[in-house]
Amino acid sequence: MSATSYRQKYRVLLAEDDEINQQIVMAFLASAPHIELTVVGDGRSALEAALGSKYDLMLFDHNMPHITGDRVIRYLRSGNSSNAATPVVRFTADADRAEVKSRDGLIDAVLPKPLKAETFLTTIESILRRD
Incomplete structure (x- = not known):
């Protein structure tokens, strides 16, 4: 992930209630100044931020x-939110492997x-570069 290959800053919203997982994501992104x-x-805070x-x-x-x-x-996708079409990555303890879905879904x-x-x-970079 070379910072020189990016001309813009990407705004990313992380909605995660576990502080350790928040810290993990922040550590992963520490080397991504873009x-x-x-x-x-x-x-509730996620919805307020996204609206x-x-x-x-x-x-x-x-x-x-x-x-x-x-x-x-679902709420954001169904309304006139400025994030109605924003790509979403979901975290879950119920999955055993990463799965990239089509852009048509939620x-x-x-x-x-x-x-x-x-x-x-790799997942977030590939989604950010799609646009």
Whole structure:
């Protein structure tokens, strides 16, 4: 991931209630100066952030307090939100391998927990470069 190959900053929203997982994602992205990360800790805060700002990518935990990641995603996709078409990566402890889905669906990729740096970075970089 060469910073010189990027001409813009990408705005990324991380919605994750587990502080350790938040720190893991922040550590993975520490070497990515082209990514500006916003971190929230529950579904309600994720929805508020996504309704208030435009993001290039949203990373959602599946199980979060107040509102699940899937419900937030469905709400954003169904409305006139500025993030209605923003790519989404979902984290879940229920998956055993990474799965990249088509852009037509609600979710662009599913990453299993625990997160692995190489899989995480490869997935988000490939999604950010699609546009």
